[in-house]
Amino acid sequence: xxxxxxxxxxxxxxxxxxxxxxxxxxxxxxxxxxxxxxxxxxxxxxxxxxxxxxxxxxxxxxxxxxxxxxxxxxxxxxxxxxxxxxxxxxxxxxxxxxxxxxxxxxxxxxxxxxxxxxxxxxxxxxxxxxxxxxxxxxxxxxxxxxxxxxxxxxxxxxxxxxxxxxxxxxxxxxxxxxxxxxxxx
Amino acid sequence: xxxxxxxxxxxxxxxxxxxxxxxxxxxxxxxxxxxxxxxxxxxxxxxxxxxxxxxxxxxxxxxxxxxxxxxxxxxxxxxxxxxxxxxxxxxxxxxxxxxxxxxxxxxxxxxxxxxxxxxxxxxxxxxxxxxxxxxxxxxxxxxxxxxxxxxxxxxxxxxxxxxxxxxxxxxxxxxxxxxxxxxxx
Numbered sequence: 001x002x003x004x005x006x007x008x009x010x011x012x013x014x015x016x017x018x019x020x021x022x023x024x025x026x027x028x029x030x031x032x033x034x035x036x037x038x039x040x041x042x043x044x045x046x047x048x049x050x051x052x053x054x055x056x057x058x059x060x061x062x063x064x065x066x067x068x069x070x071x072x073x074x075x076x077x078x079x080x081x082x083x084x085x086x087x088x089x090x091x092x093x094x095x096x097x098x099x100x101x102x103x104x105x106x107x108x109x110x111x112x113x114x115x116x117x118x119x120x121x122x123x124x125x126x127x128x129x130x131x132x133x134x135x136x137x138x139x140x141x142x143x144x145x146x147x148x149x150x151x152x153x154x155x156x157x158x159x160x161x162x163x164x165x166x167x168x169x170x171x172x173x174x175x176x177x178x179x180x181x182x183x184x185x
Numbered sequence: 186x187x188x189x190x191x192x193x194x195x196x197x198x199x200x201x202x203x204x205x206x207x208x209x210x211x212x213x214x215x216x217x218x219x220x221x222x223x224x225x226x227x228x229x230x231x232x233x234x235x236x237x238x239x240x241x242x243x244x245x246x247x248x249x250x251x252x253x254x255x256x257x258x259x260x261x262x263x264x265x266x267x268x269x270x271x272x273x274x275x276x277x278x279x280x281x282x283x284x285x286x287x288x289x290x291x292x293x294x295x296x297x298x299x300x301x302x303x304x305x306x307x308x309x310x311x312x313x314x315x316x317x318x319x320x321x322x323x324x325x326x327x328x329x330x331x332x333x334x335x336x337x338x339x340x341x342x343x344x345x346x347x348x349x350x351x352x353x354x355x356x357x358x359x360x361x362x363x364x365x366x367x368x369x370x
Contacts, residue, residue, distance in 0.1 A: 008302060008363075009356045010317050015305045017321055019229060020350045021328040022207040023251040027335045044204060066208040117193060120200045123330040131323060132195050136202055138312065138320045143206040145308040150212045165205045171194045178193075 025123070032119050036112040042079055043116065045072075046101060046109045051164055051173045055088060055100040064164045084108065113177040210308070217304045221297040227264055228301065230257075231286060231294045236349055236358050240273060240285040249349045269293065298362040 029040035038046070048064040049056055056064075062072040076099055079085040084105035090096035101109070124132060143165070148156050160166055167173075214225035223231070233249040234241055241249075247257040261284055264270040269290040275281035286294070309317060328350070333341050345351055352358075 007314060010314065010321065011305050011309055012302065012356045012359050014309065014317055014321050016355060017324045017328065017350050018207065018210065020251055021324045021331065022203065024328055024331040024335060027251065028331050031335060066205055066212065117197065119334065120196050123327055123334055124196055124199065126326050126330060127323065129192060129195065132199055134319065135323045136195065136199050138316060139202045139206045141311050142308055143202065143209055145311060146206065146209040146213050149304065149308055150209060150216060165202050170201060171197045174197050
């Protein structure tokens, strides 16, 4: 086998396992969040809403989720029907639609976050702190290249600054919702 | 910050970035596979069909994808309508439905696999061979724990043997479809 073929085999394996891991993780999340009346997808939307804070334009929500505005609009529709989100017109620009989290969404989000953290603690428990850091770094590299690939024209440094996962207060904002936890923080 | 809080912060960060990376990767894949008339999801189904080989029961396809039979049934419906898959009754057990890849599906799959490998090569290009191996191993650990979590009753060793990403011939089966590549293997 040539070195290229060897690398290709590893790359194919990595590709498969990234997808498989995320699909299994999603099944875990559906199981956990289902107890609070949320799908994993809906929880993800609420989490990004909470990190962005307040009422959010659908375009910003889509950017935060790294998904197309169209697909996010459909998810938002279902979440409005389910009473988790509320749609409102922008006060300054009536053409712009904003969404915010309803009280029902708030009530579901808090214990779901506690349960979600418990899940992620559990499934990453065999990894040392250093392993976890390495895992984050490897994801960062691949995510950065993937963002470049999908938006070759974009200013990648600016995209990085706007990327929700790069926000220094990301974790802090989520940790607020862990206050019903055992207070070990 | 207590050691637990420090680990929780890292775990929350890892959780977010795993999702974000896969979502951006999915956007890249939709872009690449769209050239061959496939969504990323449809390509994933064809890839698992190809690894399993021949005509496949929907339940086995769902297991291969690590998704629920219900959601896979819906994807299969759309792919049958799009002419990518064909449904057939099992010859021995008429109650069992099997699916197989149509000629149209075959024609799309081959160049899509070449283009998909090109994409994954590109977005993992900053990682060394060792980094890639580490990335695979870290995914293996998390996937294993997640499988245990979602199926606490299941025999995890048997699940591992049945897990498509653990098949020793996984990469070999996919490499067959790379023969239209530049033949560098």
